[in-house]
Amino acid sequence: MKIKNILPILLFLTSFSFYAQNEKTNEKLEKIKAYKVSFLTADLELTSAEAEKFWPIYNTYDDKQYKLRHEKMKTYLRKLNDDNINSISEKEAAILLSQIENTNRELYLLKKNYISSLQKILPAKKILKLKKSENDFNRKLLKQYRDKAGKN
Structure with missing residues (x-):
């Protein structure tokens, strides 16, 4: 996956993690999740049999990757702010890099298992379409976010 595809998504999602305790943010995340389900359902044109098997796999994967990215990466990002990065030792930096x-690696293995599970229930073309649909959704969501931010 290209960094230019990942960076906007990470920036967008980490912006939500800073306010995770806020109920309004939790409501927004739920709305985004519901919007994503609706968007993907329409875009993928899943049969009812496919949808019945797809959504549990997708939701499990999505929850696990969210936790990995936001719980662990949030910890790393806190340690990488300008004040901390200049004051940590080389040994601490090596440990952080290893983490x-x-x-x-965990994210890679999770994605690999996810794709393997999807291949058992969906044709390869729909899996590729899923990837494209997720990218389209993220772009659309970022555009809405930018448009809304520009109006305020």
Whole structure:
């Protein structure tokens, strides 16, 4: 996956993590999740049999990758702010780098297992369409966010 595709998504999602305790943010995240389900359902044109098997796999994957990205990466990002990064030792930096690599490895294995599970229930073309649909959704969501931010 290209960094230019990942970076906007990470920036968008981490912006939500800073306010995770706020009920309004939780409501917004639920609305976004519902919007995403609606968007993907319409875009993928899943049969009822496919949808019945797809959504539990997708939701499990989505929850696990969210936790990995937001719980672990949030910890790393806190340690990487300008004040901390200049004051940590080389050994601490190496440990942090190793932790980031391990999380990236976990994300890779999670994605690999997810795709393997999807291949058992969906044709390859629909899996590729899912990837494209997720990217389209993220772009659309970021555009809405930017448009709304520009109006305020």
